[in-house]
Amino acid sequence: MPLKNFRLDERLERDSELVTVLGLCQLRLMKDSRWPWLLLVPQREGISEIFELTPLDQTLLTFETNSVAAALQKATGAKKINVGAIGNIVRQLHVHVIGRSEGDANWPKPVWGYGTAEPYRDGAELQLLNKLIEAL
Incomplete structure (x- = not known):
């Protein structure tokens, strides 16, 4: 359960969906099927x-980031896992965990600002989440 005094930035809420709450972080899935793209948001x-x-909390964040990154790689077979806490636009601390593979949209360049988000279709989101949760 999210903490009572914790409020998620409206942009993070709009652009992602809650998957689960870990010890420290909300684990969220970005609403963009071009990449398997997760967010960890410390509460x-x-x-x-x-x-x-x-x-x-720094230790918990490191543990949760590493666990999610490993699970994402196992669930998707991604060749590279990008992890970053940029926060230039959304100031609330959040960590991106993104699975990348040669030939994906905009490879090898960054995912930020590239094209338009593509929604998940035909149960692909549920399929990814089931694999991810199993890997966690």
């Missing part, structure tokens, strides 16, 4: 940088 109010987290 801490007013935090925009990793170093602003307590040492324990």
Whole structure:
């Protein structure tokens, strides 16, 4: 369950769907089928940088990021897992975990700002989430 005093940035809420809540983070799936793209959002109010987290929360974030990245690779067979906490536009701390493979949309360039998001169709989202949850 999300913490009572925690509010998700409206852009993150609009552009992603909640998958589950881990120990520290909300695990969210971006609404863009071009890449298997997850977000980890630490449920801490007013935090925009990793170093602003307590040492324990930093450890939890690292553990959850590594667990999700490994599960994403196992679930998708992605050749490369990109992990980044950029936050130039959305200031609320969030970590992107993106599966990349040669030949995907915009390979090898970044996913940000490329083209238009494509929604999941024909149960592909549920299929990905089931594989991901099994891998976790």
